[in-house]
Amino acid sequence: MHLPLDGGGEDVLRLTEEIVTIFQELRHRKPRVHCLTNSVAQAFTANLLLAAGAIPSMSASPEEIENFVGRASALLVNLGTLDAERRAALPLALGAAAKARVPVVLDPVFVDSSPPRLALAHQLMEQAPAIIRLNGSEFQALAGLSPMPANARDFAKAKHGVVALTGAGDIVSDGETMIRIRNGHVLMTQVTGMGCASGALIAAHLAVCGDPMLAAVSGLAALGVAGEIAAETARGPGSFAAGILDALYGLDQEALEERAHVETEVA
Amino acid sequence: MHLPLDGGGEDVLRLTEEIVTIFQELRHRKPRVHCLTNSVAQAFTANLLLAAGAIPSMSASPEEIENFVGRASALLVNLGTLDAERRAALPLALGAAAKARVPVVLDPVFVDSSPPRLALAHQLMEQAPAIIRLNGSEFQALAGLSPMPANARDFAKAKHGVVALTGAGDIVSDGETMIRIRNGHVLMTQVTGMGCASGALIAAHLAVCGDPMLAAVSGLAALGVAGEIAAETARGPGSFAAGILDALYGLDQEALEERAHVETEVA
Amino acid sequence: MHLPLDGGGEDVLRLTEEIVTIFQELRHRKPRVHCLTNSVAQAFTANLLLAAGAIPSMSASPEEIENFVGRASALLVNLGTLDAERRAALPLALGAAAKARVPVVLDPVFVDSSPPRLALAHQLMEQAPAIIRLNGSEFQALAGLSPMPANARDFAKAKHGVVALTGAGDIVSDGETMIRIRNGHVLMTQVTGMGCASGALIAAHLAVCGDPMLAAVSGLAALGVAGEIAAETARGPGSFAAGILDALYGLDQEALEERAHVETEVA
Numbered sequence: 001m002h003l004p005l006d007g008g009g010e011d012v013l014r015l016t017e018e019i020v021t022i023f024q025e026l027r028h029r030k031p032r033v034h035c036l037t038n039s040v041a042q043a044f045t046a047n048l049l050l051a052a053g054a055i056p057s058m059s060a061s062p063e064e065i066e067n068f069v070g071r072a073s074a075l076l077v078n079l080g081t082l083d084a085e086r087r088a089a090l091p092l093a094l095g096a097a098a099k100a101r102v103p104v105v106l107d108p109v110f111v112d113s114s115p116p117r118l119a120l121a122h123q124l125m126e127q128a129p130a131i132i133r134l135n136g137s138e139f140q141a142l143a144g145l146s147p148m149p150a151n152a153r154d155f156a157k158a159k160h161g162v163v164a165l166t167g168a169g170d171i172v173s174d175g176e177t178m179i180r181i182r183n184g185h186v187l188m189t190q191v192t193g194m195g196c197a198s199g200a201l202i203a204a205h206l207a208v209c210g211d212p213m214l215a216a217v218s219g220l221a222a223l224g225v226a227g228e229i230a231a232e233t234a235r236g237p238g239s240f241a242a243g244i245l246d247a248l249y250g251l252d253q254e255a256l257e258e259r260a261h262v263e264t265e266v267a
Numbered sequence: 268m269h270l271p272l273d274g275g276g277e278d279v280l281r282l283t284e285e286i287v288t289i290f291q292e293l294r295h296r297k298p299r300v301h302c303l304t305n306s307v308a309q310a311f312t313a314n315l316l317l318a319a320g321a322i323p324s325m326s327a328s329p330e331e332i333e334n335f336v337g338r339a340s341a342l343l344v345n346l347g348t349l350d351a352e353r354r355a356a357l358p359l360a361l362g363a364a365a366k367a368r369v370p371v372v373l374d375p376v377f378v379d380s381s382p383p384r385l386a387l388a389h390q391l392m393e394q395a396p397a398i399i400r401l402n403g404s405e406f407q408a409l410a411g412l413s414p415m416p417a418n419a420r421d422f423a424k425a426k427h428g429v430v431a432l433t434g435a436g437d438i439v440s441d442g443e444t445m446i447r448i449r450n451g452h453v454l455m456t457q458v459t460g461m462g463c464a465s466g467a468l469i470a471a472h473l474a475v476c477g478d479p480m481l482a483a484v485s486g487l488a489a490l491g492v493a494g495e496i497a498a499e500t501a502r503g504p505g506s507f508a509a510g511i512l513d514a515l516y517g518l519d520q521e522a523l524e525e526r527a528h529v530e531t532e533v534a
Numbered sequence: 535m536h537l538p539l540d541g542g543g544e545d546v547l548r549l550t551e552e553i554v555t556i557f558q559e560l561r562h563r564k565p566r567v568h569c570l571t572n573s574v575a576q577a578f579t580a581n582l583l584l585a586a587g588a589i590p591s592m593s594a595s596p597e598e599i600e601n602f603v604g605r606a607s608a609l610l611v612n613l614g615t616l617d618a619e620r621r622a623a624l625p626l627a628l629g630a631a632a633k634a635r636v637p638v639v640l641d642p643v644f645v646d647s648s649p650p651r652l653a654l655a656h657q658l659m660e661q662a663p664a665i666i667r668l669n670g671s672e673f674q675a676l677a678g679l680s681p682m683p684a685n686a687r688d689f690a691k692a693k694h695g696v697v698a699l700t701g702a703g704d705i706v707s708d709g710e711t712m713i714r715i716r717n718g719h720v721l722m723t724q725v726t727g728m729g730c731a732s733g734a735l736i737a738a739h740l741a742v743c744g745d746p747m748l749a750a751v752s753g754l755a756a757l758g759v760a761g762e763i764a765a766e767t768a769r770g771p772g773s774f775a776a777g778i779l780d781a782l783y784g785l786d787q788e789a790l791e792e793r794a795h796v797e798t799e800v801a
Contacts, residue, residue, distance in 0.1 A: 040309045040325050042574045046726035051771050056726065057647065058574050061617050064648040071647060083328050083352045085617045113324065114334040190516065192313035192323065236513025237318050246770025249724065307576045307592045350595050350619045380591065380605060381598040457783065459580035459590065503780025504585050 015179070015217065015262050020253050022209045022218040027053040031073035031207035034102075035200050036060055036093050038080025038109070041193030044241070045076075048197040051249040052222070054204035062088045069096035073207035076200045077124065078107040079117055094127055103206050104129040107199035112141035125159055130212040133164040133199040149178050149265050162212040164202060166195060170220045171265065174213040178265035181217060183224025188244075190237035198223050221260040226251055228259060282446070282484065282529050287520050289476045289485040294320040298340035298474035301369075302467050303327055303360050305347025305376070308460030311508070312343075315464040318516040319489070321471035329355045336363035340474035343467045344391065345374040346384055361394055370473050371396040374466035379408035392426055397479040400431040400466040416445050416532050429479040431469060433462060437487045438532065441480040445532035448484060450491025455511070457504035465490050488527045493518055495526060549713070549751065549796050554787050556743045556752040561587040565607035565741035568636075569734050570594055570627050572614025572643065575727030578775070579610075582731040585783040586756070588738035596622045603630035607741035610734045611658065612641040613651055628661055637740050638663040641733035646675035659693055664746040667698040667733040683712050683799050696746040698736060700729060704754045705799065708747040712799035715751060717758025722778070724771035732757050755794040760785055762793060 032055045037045055042058050049056040057068045062085065069075050075097045077090065097104050106129035108121035121142055125132070136147035145151040149171045156163040157175030165171045170181040188194045202219035209215040223244075229251075230243030299322045302312055309325050316323040324335045329352065336342050342364045344357065364371050373396035375388035385408055392399070392409075403414035412418040416438045423430040424442030432438045437448040455461050469486035476482045490511075496518075497510030566589045571579055576592050583590040591602045596619065603609050609631045611624065631638050640663035642655035655676055659666070670681035679685040683705045690697040691709030699705045704715040722728045736753035743749045757778075763785075764777030 038325075039306050039573050040313055043310060043577060043726055046574055047771065047775070050724045050726060057644065058572075059615050059644075059648070061615065061621075063650050064616070067648040067650075081326050081328065082331070085352075085619075087328075110324065110326075113338060114326070114331040116330050116334075190317045192310055192317060234513075235510075236516035237314065238509030238512030238516075241314070241512075242509055242772030242776055243769075245772030245775075246768075249770035249772075305592075306573050307580055310577060348593050348595065349598070352619075354595075377591065377593075381593070381601040383597050383601075457584045459577055459584060501780075502777075503783035504581065505776030505779030505783075508581070508779075509776055 011264055012262060016257055016260050018214055019218045019221050019260050019262070020256050022205055022214060023222050023251070023256060024253065025208040026204055029208050030055055031204060032057065032071055033074050033076065033200060033204045033207055034068045034072040035076040035078065036065065036086060036089060037076060037078035037196055037200065040081060041078070041196035044193040045197040045200045047245055048248065049200055049204055051245045052201055052204055054207070056200070060086045060089045062092055065089045065093045066096040069093050069102055070100045072102055074203040075102050075104045076107065076203040077104060077129070078109055078196050078199060079111065079121060080109045080196060082117065103212070105131045105133060105199050105203040105206060107133050107196060108138055108142055109196060110138070112137040118142065129161055130206060131162045131164055131202055131216050132159070133166060133202055133216070135195060136165065136167050139165050149173070149180070153178050162216055164216040164220060166198065166220065172213060172216045172220065177213070179217050180263050180265045181220045181224055182261040182263070183221055183228060183259065185227040185231040187231055187234060187237055187240040188227045191241045217262060221262055222248065222251060222256065225256055225259045229255065278531055279529060283524055283527050285481055286485045286488050286527050286529070287523050289472055289481060290489050290518070290523060291520065292475040293471055296475050297322055298471060299324065299338055300341050300343065300467060300471045300474055301335045301339040302343040302345065303332065303353060303356060304343060304345035304463055304467065307348060308345070308463035311460040312464040312467045314512055315515065316467055316471055318512045319468055319471055321474070323467070327353045327356045329359055332356045332360045333363040336360050336369055337367045339369055341470040342369050342371045343374065343470040344371060344396070345376055345463050345466060346378065346388060347376045347463060349384065370479070372398045372400060372466050372470040372473060374400045374463060375405055375409055376463060377405070379404040385409065396428055397473060398429045398431055398469055398483050399426070400433060400469055402462060403432065403434050406432050416440070416447070420445050429483050431483040431487060433465065433487065439480060439483045439487065444480070446484050447530050447532045448487045448491055449528040449530070450488055450495060450526065452494040452498040454498055454501060454504055454507040455494045458508045484529060488529055489515065489518060489523065492523055492526045496522065545798055546796060550791055550794050552748055553752045553755050553794050553796070554790050556739055556748060557756050557785070557790060558787065559742040560738055563742050564589055565738060566591065566605055567608050567610065567734060567738045567741055568602045568606040569610040569612065570599065570620060570623060571610060571612035571730055571734065574615060575612070575730035578725070578727040579731040579734045581779055582782065583734055583738055585779045586735055586738055588741070590734070594620045594623045596626055599623045599627045600630040603627050603636055604634045606636055608737040609636050609638045610641065610737040611638060611663070612643055612730050612733060613645065613655060614643040614730060616651065637746070639665045639667060639733050639737040639740060641667050641730060642672055642676055643730060644672070646671040652676065663695055664740060665696045665698055665736055665750050666693070667700060667736055669729060670699065670701050673699050683707070683714070687712050696750050698750040698754060700732065700754065706747060706750045706754065711747070713751050714797050714799045715754045715758055716795040716797070717755055717762060717793065719761040719765040721765055721768060721771055721774040722761045725775045751796060755796055756782065756785060756790065759790055759793045763789065
């Protein structure tokens with residue numbers, strides 16, 4: 001990350017400024033983001049990207065995916081509902097991304113539940129995705145370490161990528177710095193595909209920001225703030241799912257500045 | 268069913284108590300429920316399960332499904348959008364369920380519209396699912412009988428399973444007793460995947476309740492009550508779909524006791 | 535189209551009357567509409583059809599699709615997320631539609647992004663779908679012409695079908711007349727699957743109206759009016775997506791008459 005961070009209040013202000021800038025850039029540039037993602041999360045993911053200003057595409061067809069990835073500014077690879085079609089499309093998508101220098105976010109969803117999926121995720125790690133987004137159980141399965149900030153940092157360092165470890169209090173690390181995002185709301189865990197969609201939102205930020213660490217922090221902060229706003233009027237997870245799209249769509253500089261709660265984490 | 272029922276008011280009170288207990292148990296135990304279900308209903312089904320407190324998984328990949336089923340406490344098999352992948356995953360899922368003694372709910376959706384699907388449903392009936400959930404047209408196609416309560420009872424008896432025949436006034440029978448659930452709202456028929464999701468909710472109840480008849484009654488009563496609550500403020504099927512998730516998420520003992528409307532049916 | 539149109543105010547009144555009649559017919563007859571459509575749009579499409587009064591089915595299984603199409607009153611073919619299964623189902627669906635004289639709406643979504651999909655769309659055009667629905671970029675890719683009303687008319691004439699060119703101000707042409715529908719709201723572009731669902735809604739109108747031009751005009755006008763109503767209370771794309779289903783479900787003669795804004799377009 002290009003911000004020299006020493007953990008003080010200055011850093012926080014500068015980080016918040018960066019988050020605002022990247023989010024506005026996303027609105028302005030409306031990047032195409034291709035998502036090879038699971039069928040459960042597809043619609044919510046596409047709606048979240050649209051709400052943020054990005055243009056989603058979702059084809060998993062081996063015959064077509066290279067065309068879509070080649071025209072995109074970022075690629076999300078989510079391992080959920082990995083059927084034969086998606087499995088065949090995966091190397092093609094990654095090949096097209098490498099060729100066109102399209103940055104990749106990997107979301108190894110549910111690797112803790114399925115050994116073949118874990119093996120695949122290990123393989124994909126070798127292709128150096130810019131960012132890996134996962135929750136605590138998935139981190140534990142993939143890294144073989146408990147989901148602590150320092151372990152996320154060490155895993156990021158070993159893998160030469162940025163790790164975005166999400167949960168109550170997200171941690172992002174590039175192997176050196178650790179940043180904690182203290183936004184979000186518990187209702188976010190009650191909407192299917194929210195985690196998957198957050199990976200896509202990170203990819204959208206990565207599409208307009210060359211720094212993977214900042215992209216991950218910005219994406220998670222924007223979603224967390226939108227979640228907090230939505231929770232204020234939600235009556236449960238159904239109205240919350242609609243409300244977070246509304247909130248992200250209406251998110252402005254003021255709300256982001258006021259509510260984004262990021263801080264450097266000391267190991 | 269372990270409740271000796273004689274059709275009186277006592278039964279109703281005791282049934283309502285059981286429903287409350289099972290629903291609370293579901294909240295408390297948060298069981299994993301694997302759903303081999305159609306792509307149209309996947310997201311709504313997952314959201315309904317989350318709103319009730321269960322943890323859904325949805326993979327239909329033959330390579331993975333045994334791992335997911337083996338870790339689950341109930342399996343839903345829904346025959347909608349039955350593509351080659353799902354078709355291949357089906358026997359694997361059922362095999363894993365049998366091996367790990369995971370109880371199965373079968374939802375033979377649209378068997379009335381497709382002869383090959385009907386043939387498959389007949390085959391699956393041989394594997395003794397704990398519960399079969401279907402609507403009137405599907406029952407007619409599968410049982411070859413008109414969708415009357417006594418026919419549901421006879422079919423349940425013949426198949427050694429519980430039949431949950433849904434419609435305006437659901438009927439559940441284990442081949443002996445028949446219970447009618449007089450909850451729900453007509454808007455439930457205007458949301459795609461509601462029937463499919465109700466099968467998943469029954470599976471979630473089955474995951475925490477060894478008695479398939481009580482599980483089916485509880486699942487349908489909880490959903491019906493949530494539907495009634497949602498209908499009070501809905502402005503149409505769109506807000507209703509969000510509202511029923513909100514209502515199920517917020518459903519408490521008091522609302523269930525006050526509103527659940529179950530009664531034994533005399534043939 | 536059987537209305538002789540001369541572009542005056544009389545035409546508009548008669549067109550609006552026709553729109554009302556067709557929409558009421560749809561409510562009354564509740565036609566089955568089979569949709570071979572992409573996985574992202576499936577749930578929203580099914581919900582939109584239900585809100586309008588139609589009965590959706592969505593199977594893409596080659597083994598079953600002929601049964602579903604044969605029982606339907608219209609078929610939507612949408613080329614999104616065209617996996618191997620859908621690709622195999624496509625000729626079967628079209629064959630069954632031809633055999634049972636089920637009219638077809640073709641939605642060549644994203645043909646501008648994928649050469650193989652464009653080639654397939656050209657092939658499908660040879661099978662004379664009653665209506666082609668597409669946006670400006672897709673029109674440009676498929677017709678090789680800029681998305682101007684006169685070009686839509688010429689393309690419709692060349693292809694012996696009705697072209698519904700959607701965007702800010704939809705244009706429908708049968709190769710002779712051009713009708714512009716000035717309804718809708720910008721939030722419609724922020725909901726994933728809205729365009730795909732509009733194709734399905736046109737198919738539902740086609741199921742009850744022998745005139746493809748009127749069916750396309752009615753479908754787009756009804757959706758556009760519902761969108762305007764929904765936008766009045768929406769707080770963003772999330773509440774808007776629910777709201778447009780509510781509005782379509784509640785749409786009545788008065789609102790349609792008052793708000794439908796159609797006019798003949800002079801080249």
